[in-house]
Amino acid sequence: xxxxxxxxxxxxxxxxxxRDAVFxxxxxxxxxxxxxxGVGDLDGIRSRLGYLxxxxxxxxxxxxxxxxxxxxxxxxxxxxxxVDPLFGDLAAFDRLIAEAHAHNLRVTIDLVPNxxxxxxxxxxxxxxxxxxSVERDRYIFRxxxxxxxxxPPNNWPSQFGGSAWTRVPxxxxxxxxxxxxxxxxxxxxxxxxxxxxxxLRFWLDRGVDGFRIDVAHGMAxxxxxxxxxxRAELGSGVMHDNSLDPRFDNDGVHEVHRMxxxxxxxxxxxxxxxxxxxxxxxxxxxxxxxxxxxLGFNFRLVEAPFDADGxxxxxxxxxxxxxxxxxxPTWTLxxxxxxxxxxxxxxxxxxxxxxxxxxxxxxALPGVVxxxxxxxxxxxxxxxxxxxxxxxxWLRSGHTQRGRDGCRVPLPxxxxxxxxxFSEAVTTWLPQPNEWAGLTVESQLEDPRSMLSFYRHALxxxxxxxxxxxxxxxxxxAPAGCFAFxxxxxxxxxxxxxxxxxxxxPPGEVLLASGPMAGNQLPPDTAVWLV
Numbered sequence: 029x030x031x032x033x034x035x036x037x038x039x040x041x042x043x044x045x046x047r048d049a050v051f052x053x054x055x056x057x058x059x060x061x062x063x064x065x066g067v068g069d070l071d072g073i074r075s076r077l078g079y080l081x082x083x084x085x086x087x088x089x090x091x092x093x094x095x096x097x098x099x100x101x102x103x104x105x106x107x108x109x110x111v112d113p114l115f116g117d118l119a120a121f122d123r124l125i126a127e128a129h130a131h132n133l134r135v136t137i138d139l140v141p142n143x144x145x146x147x148x149x150x151x152x153x154x155x156x157x158x159x160x161s162v163e164r165d166r167y168i169f170r171x172x173x174x175x176x177x178x179x180p181p182n183n184w185p186s187q188f189g190g191s192a193w194t195r196v197p198x199x200x201x202x203x204x205x206x207x208x209x210x211x212x213x214x215x216x217x218x219x220x221x222x223x224x225x226x227x228l229r230f231w232l233d234r235g236v237d238g239f240r241i242d243v244a245h246g247m248a249x250x251x252x253x254x255x256x257x258x259r260a261e262l263g264s265g266v267m268h269d270n271s272l273d274p275r276f277d278n279d280g281v282h283e284v285h286r287m288x289x290x291x292x293x294x295x296x297x298x299x300x301x302x303x304x305x306x307x308x309x310x311x312x313x314x315x316x317x318x319x320x321x322x323l324g325f326n327f328r329l330v331e332a333p334f335d336a337d338g339x340x341x342x343x344x345x346x347x348x349x350x351x352x353x354x355x356x357p358t359w360t361l362x363x364x365x366x367x368x369x370x371x372x373x374x375x376x377x378x379x380x381x382x383x384x385x386x387x388x389x390x391x392a393l394p395g396v397v398x399x400x401x402x403x404x405x406x407x408x409x410x411x412x413x414x415x416x417x418x419x420x421x422w423l424r425s426g427h428t429q430r431g432r433d434g435c436r437v438p439l440p441x442x443x444x445x446x447x448x449x450f451s452e453a454v455t456t457w458l459p460q461p462n463e464w465a466g467l468t469v470e471s472q473l474e475d476p477r478s479m480l481s482f483y484r485h486a487l488x489x490x491x492x493x494x495x496x497x498x499x500x501x502x503x504x505x506a507p508a509g510c511f512a513f514x515x516x517x518x519x520x521x522x523x524x525x526x527x528x529x530x531x532x533x534p535p536g537e538v539l540l541a542s543g544p545m546a547g548n549q550l551p552p553d554t555a556v557w558l559v
Contacts, residue, residue, distance in 0.1 A: 047396065049087050051087045052089070053398060054089065057436070060439070065453060067115075070093060070120040077133065087237065092140060095111070097209065099145070100209070103206070106148050108227045122234060135236055136236060140243075141213070143205070150167075171201070182253050182254070215249070232295045237299070238301070245281060247281050248283070253274075267331070269308070282314060289320055328345050329386075330361060330366055364400065368409045370403075386555070387482070387486065404483040439469075497518030500517070506531075531549065538556055538557070
């Protein structure tokens with residue numbers, strides 16, 4: 029296989045490019061559809077690279093586009109070294125990498141090392157081979173309990189609802205922490221590590237700039253698979269506590285990340301970020317040790333309410349978790365697994381106003397920022413009709429939990445009616461609401477008051493203004509329901525007001541405000557940058 033330097037020109041070498049980068053998450057199914065089938069694809073992304081350059085982001089994170097039966101929309105991978113025909117082919121991927129680099133955009137992709145699809149050749153071989161076989165040892169098969177083996181091996185639940193165990197016809201059970209179509213790999217088997225190393229090199233050789241590690245706190249399983257403590261809080265959006273929930277954050281996972289890092293270090297300037305839902309700051313820090321991941325998603329801002337005290341606690345924990353480590357904090361407000369923050373903060377005009385203020389807070393912080401496609405347009409979650417829901421959570425929960433489809437609706441680009449330029453198809457894989465006509469890229473691009481113009485302005489200032497230097501924060505005294513901090517080194521001041529009334533501004537010249545100002549007062553639900 030040729031190295032990426034043989035495939036296309038490299039971006040100028042900057043081995044630490046990721047340390048203060050703004051990444052843009054592309055949910056591939058929902059970004060742009062080039063072939064008219066109603067589903068986003070790689071050529072669709074390529075057709076919109078000019079927009080991403082104009083927005084001012086530094087790098088992309090692409091959700092899985094690998095061969096998959098799509099039981100979990102691509103996170104059930106049947107072949108990690110090929111492109112699913114739904115999204116294009118390897119030639120389309122190579123074109124995307126080359127053109128993204130020409131636009132000075134890095135490209136990172138998802139890696140799914142915790143599980144495979146049940147259609148993966150390995151799992152199909154395991155089903156055929158039977159108990160005790162080398163094929164079954166690549167996964168986690170166990171005999172059941174009870175006199176006839178009909179009781180699951182332990183009490184672990186799936187993150188998507190129901191038991192984490194499924195029984196096969198010969199009587200054994202296999203573990204799946206997510207959907208039954210996503211059997212967990214056995215990371216005690218050296219074949220599993222060798223195959224992931226092969227996958228890493230395959231994509232690195234094609235020019236990818238890094239990886240987002242899905243369920244980076246998964247993979248390793250505790251010896252004996254002990255039962256879960258009934259006091260454990262469960263759910264896909266809850267930080268995990270290993271002392272109560274043995275399914276995740278086991279110490280053996282760090283050997284996996286050392287292996288990943290060792291391979292990536294063969295390719296200068298490449299990086300990896302982990303999806304780490306870990307509650308304890310000290311345990312979180314272990315993932316970003318010098319020989320493990322470059323970055324770790326800390327989801328405390330996602331889980332924080334729109335409340336100055338809660339947001340400050342989230343910021344302090346996130347900074348504290350990486351203090352003393354040679355890695356910056358990583359911030360995000362939304363992704364494809366959580367309710368969009370416009371909706372979380374109240375929805376409608378209030379939610380949008382609060383979302384603008386939290387965007388200023390996030391972009392004022394030292395470190396790395398991940399944006400989720402559509403947040404720059406102010407998109408809310410969509411209350412989809414039940415017939416449209418596709419998330420496995422909807423099915424696994426017996427139609428009691430609607431799942432994550434509401435935050436995954438395709439982006440509106442232009443025009444007055446769906447599909448808003450996303451596709452030439454009449455219908456898209458999830459339906460878009462008619463009221464998004466006022467949220468299209470086209471309608472916002474030339475409007476200086478729009479969410480899109482606000483994001484562009486904020487990102488330009490973050491990239492170009494010297495006030496954003498410095499890795500530490502200094503907190504000011506502030507009225508109840510408010511906070512203000514200053515970036516040590518650069519001098520930027522960021523103030524947030526979540527109280528019910530206006531408060532005096534800190535001293536300084538206003539650089540950017542999230543909404544209309546009231547003289548020397550900071551209105552409610554508003555944030556401001558000062559220098």
